Amino acid sequence: MAKDLVEVVRAIYEAFVAKDRAAIEPLIAEDFHFTSPLDNRIDRTIFFERCWPNSESIAGFEFIHLVPAGDKVFVTYEGSSTDGNRFRNTEILTVREGKVTDAEVYFGWSIPHKAEPGGFVDS
Numbered sequence: 370m371a372k373d374l375v376e377v378v379r380a381i382y383e384a385f386v387a388k389d390r391a392a393i394e395p396l397i398a399e400d401f402h403f404t405s406p407l408d409n410r411i412d413r414t415i416f417f418e419r420c421w422p423n424s425e426s427i428a429g430f431e432f433i434h435l436v437p438a439g440d441k442v443f444v445t446y447e448g449s450s451t452d453g454n455r456f457r458n459t460e461i462l463t464v465r466e467g468k469v470t471d472a473e474v475y476f477g478w479s480i481p482h483k484a485e486p487g488g489f490v491d492s
Contacts, residue, residue: 373467377396377464378435380392380395397469398465398468403472404478406475432444443460444461
């Protein structure tokens, strides 16, 4: 079961990199909701209108953690964009019956980090 959850989640990220909406559509539940620092529980329709276009700027994902727990998969990745920028995020994806029903996104930092090791960035 846990392997199936991770396979579904991997397929979601692979579809983003491939810019393959036909591949991702059957993996996103009809009652899907997406929450991030910029989006408050948007539905499937708004997700595809607002977030899917970002796939055009995604070059790849390197998974740091893919941890199944019950019906959730905790994902930390380092992403790269087509302009060469890199970033790190964590997401919690809920998977039921082979489809993602909820996504919670937590923004991380740019790579390389703006602060030196052991330091911080003044606000």
